[in-house]
Amino acid sequence: MEKFTLAIKRHRGTWFGVLMGDQNGLFASSFSSKKTKLEKHLVCDVPQVPSHESTRASDLALSDMMALYDGKRTTNTIRLSLQDVSTFQRNVCRLMKEIPRGRVTTYGAIAKKIETGPRAVGTAVARNPWPLFVPCHRVVPSNLEIGNYSISGGLSDYGCEVKRDLLTREHVPIVDDRIRSEAVWLPSEA
DNA sequence: GCTTACCACGATG
């Protein structure tokens, strides 16, 4: 049975949490303005309540997470614990990780690349277990509006503001709540 | 197992 530990930290008025699995791999990450909501979301997929414990690995993950939240570069050395996600979801995640900082791509572009439908990509993106580490905020609808974003596992009316702020801090050009087309990055062919 | 309903979407008119 896999053992999990939880580590939580506050930064710029927001709570950040990481759920560490075996061998200090990252099982899930999340952030929220509400600490209780954050914890609830992080543990919702694990069988038992994990103990709060901070380790060198969790400290590193949390500081990377905060840097990503601020739109900054990171060492990107966090190992994701992939065993519990479907291969479809893994494919979507792999593609999302290729989106450069400061750029965006669309649900449709990802769908085309992996030969599936945009709604299917939407569900996979929505279920991303590693927000920020896997930059799902860089996926937008094809009309280049901001689209939606779930906070701690649920849609909310301010989710799109959070998403816009993340993109803005990465210097994605946004005019009038719309991404400028020069920021669009497309998955390479082949 | 199969069926249904649900979606962080897209294309068409």
Add this chain to the structure above:
DNA sequence: CATCGTGGTAAGC
């Protein structure tokens, strides 16, 4: 604006 197609999930039988 409306409507339909769409494919992966999860919950329901």
